[in-house]
Amino acid sequence: HSAFASALLSLPFPHLLTHPRARLLLAASELARVAAAGFVPLLGSLLRRHPFPGDARLLELFTEHASFLADEEPQLLASAVLAFLRLLARNRLAPVLSSGECKDCEECKSAKTLEECRGRLVSFCVSMLRDHFQVCALIGRDLVRSLHELALVPEFQPLWRDHIPHCVGDVCRISTPGWCMAMAITPEMETQLLFMMNNVKWGDQKRYQLWFAMKHLMVPGGEERIPDIVRFICCRYHPTNEVIQSGVIVRWAVIGWLLTGCSKGYVVANAKLALFYDWGSVMNIEPAMLLMVNLVSQYTDITNMLLEFLFLLIENYDVRRKEAIAHCVRSAFGVLVKKRVIPSLEPLTCCEKLSPLLRQKLVAFLSSSNPGAAEDSCGKSTDVVSKETELKKSVCSS
Numbered sequence: 001h002s003a004f005a006s007a008l009l010s011l012p013f014p015h016l017l018t019h020p021r022a023r024l025l026l027a028a029s030e031l032a033r034v035a036a037a038g039f040v041p042l043l044g045s046l047l048r049r050h051p052f053p054g055d056a057r058l059l060e061l062f063t064e065h066a067s068f069l070a071d072e073e074p075q076l077l078a079s080a081v082l083a084f085l086r087l088l089a090r091n092r093l094a095p096v097l098s099s100g101e102c103k104d105c106e107e108c109k110s111a112k113t114l115e116e117c118r119g120r121l122v123s124f125c126v127s128m129l130r131d132h133f134q135v136c137a138l139i140g141r142d143l144v145r146s147l148h149e150l151a152l153v154p155e156f157q158p159l160w161r162d163h164i165p166h167c168v169g170d171v172c173r174i175s176t177p178g179w180c181m182a183m184a185i186t187p188e189m190e191t192q193l194l195f196m197m198n199n200v201k202w203g204d205q206k207r208y209q210l211w212f213a214m215k216h217l218m219v220p221g222g223e224e225r226i227p228d229i230v231r232f233i234c235c236r237y238h239p240t241n242e243v244i245q246s247g248v249i250v251r252w253a254v255i256g257w258l259l260t261g262c263s264k265g266y267v268v269a270n271a272k273l274a275l276f277y278d279w280g281s282v283m284n285i286e287p288a289m290l291l292m293v294n295l296v297s298q299y300t301d302i303t304n305m306l307l308e309f310l311f312l313l314i315e316n317y318d319v320r321r322k323e324a325i326a327h328c329v330r331s332a333f334g335v336l337v338k339k340r341v342i343p344s345l346e347p348l349t350c351c352e353k354l355s356p357l358l359r360q361k362l363v364a365f366l367s368s369s370n371p372g373a374a375e376d377s378c379g380k381s382t383d384v385v386s387k388e389t390e391l392k393k394s395v396c397s398s
Contacts, residue, residue, distance in 0.1 A: 013049055014188065025057045032065055040076050047083040048186055056117045059084070063124055070132045078138040079183050081128050082146065084121050086184040089149040089270075090224035091118075122155045129159055133167065140176035142231070144168055145277055149270065169321065175280045181236035184228035189216055193233065197254060198243055205249040209257055217261065226258050227270040234275060238283040252290040256302065272309045279332045282339050289336050293347045300353040307348070307358050311365070326365070333366060 016024065028046060031039035046058055062069070062080045069077040129136055136143060147164060150156045182190060192212055200208050216222055233251050244250070255275060262268040279285045288306065296303040314326050336342055348354065349363050 013045075022057075025061075029057065029061050032061055035068075035072065040073055043076060044079055044183075045187065047080055048183060050083055050087060056120075059117060059120055059124060063120075066128065066132070070135050074135040074138060075179065077128070077132065077135050079179065081125060081136050082139050082142065082180055083183045084125050085143075085146040085150065086228060088118070088121055088125065088153070089146050090228070091221060092150065092153060122153065126155050126159065130163070133163070137167070137171050137174065138177070139180050140174035141172045141278065142176040142180055144171055145273065168318070172321075176235065176278065178236055181232050185225065185232055186216075189225075189229065190232070192216075193229070193254075194237065196249060197233075197237060197239065197251060198248060200249050201247050202249055202253075205253075205257075209254075213261065223262060223264060223267050226262055226267055227274040230255055230258060230271050230274040231277070234287050235278050235284050250290070252287040252294065255287050256291050256295065256299075259302070269309075272306065273313070275306070276310055276313055279328060282335060282341060285332050285336060286341055289333075289342060293342050296347050296351050296354060300351070303348070304355050304358060307362065308355075311358075311361060314365075326368075330366065330368075 013021075013024075025046070028039065028042050030036075032043060043058075043061070050058065062077070066077065069080075139146075144164075147156065147160070151160055185193075192215075196205065196208050196212070216225065233255055237251070239251070259268065259271055259275075262271060275288045275291075292303045292306050310329070314329060315322060318325060333345060337344055345362075345366070349359055349366075351359070
């Protein structure tokens with residue numbers, strides 16, 4: 001069984017025709033039914049490729065074996081819940097292709113497949129959240145991020161009213177594990193992203209970015225994947241010092257390219273949320289901070305946009321936990337300077353091109369709990385920076 005499952009896992013899935021895919025799903029179903037060795041990575045790989053024509057059988061498989069998986073393979077069931085939640089979140093605002101628009105390509109077939117089983121996907125996710133919430137909590141704080149995006153879907157509203165608010169605090173304390181980060185992007189995306197960030201030198205990246213965009217982003221539903229790609233880059237891929245010093249394109253630059261390539265407002269908002277969502281380690285925080293600091297002089301509008309969004313998150317994302325969120329962000333700024341990720345926050349607090357209001361707000365935010373620490377981070381006395389900000393504000397308003 002193990003050798004058979006490994007052989008199935010090694011099949012070039014994107015190149016399989018409809019009939020072989022159907023047979024592969026049937027074989028996976030039978031392996032799961034008898035709990036054969038090797039069925040877990042096989043189903044995990046199929047989940048990462050969802051949606052694809054004929055994949056309704058995959059949803060049926062998880063629905064049929066949910067109780068068994070909750071007891072014996074909770075990580076696989078949690079992976080399925082996250083994969084389906086991300087699929088629903090990505091497509092909740094995507095336009096449905098009419099028959100006249102469909103060109104019978106792989107992406108259009110997948111879109112039609114998704115539309116046909118959307119109701120069953122929602123029912124499965126709601127059922128798992130009600131009956132197996134402890135298993136779903138293995139996802140960590142990305143579970144809350146996904147559910148926030150689906151809060152206006154009618155079937156999820158009773159959950160938000162009766163159940164989820166009592167659990168949000170506990171779930172948000174759980175860091176999303178690495179195996180979850182990869183569930184929302186395909187293996188092909190992961191391979192090609194890692195190739196870019198490990199091998200492509202600065203100056204050579206444009207043709208690789210164009211190739212990646214044409215293959216994965218310029219297709220129906222492709223742009224909606226950008227927030228999940230940003231999450232993967234921030235929290236799943238942490239380059240070694242050797243890679244960082246080798247002259248390859250860095251994470252923050254790839255994320256900046258993805259952000260500027262978004263044409264839909266809700267995708268931009270979700271991508272920025274993905275960028276700022278998890279500040280549990282220095283490597284998770286680094287891309288957002290380096291993006292703001294390195295672009296502030298030449299592309300000030302991007303830094304303005306990101307800094308403004310960060311303050312919106314602190315003040316409005318979870319009002320009941322606003323102080324805790326502010327404390328975490330403030331601590332993260334200090335850690336970034338202490339670990340020498342950036343020498344100081346002076347590029348943000350003293351850049352004349354940056355919005356005077358945002359500069360003043362940043363200085364006040366940093367000094368609100370510990371003025372001494374804020375001065376260490378900024379590189380200047382907070383009084384000096386505040387006076388400079390006030391002067392700049394008066395000049396701009398006159």
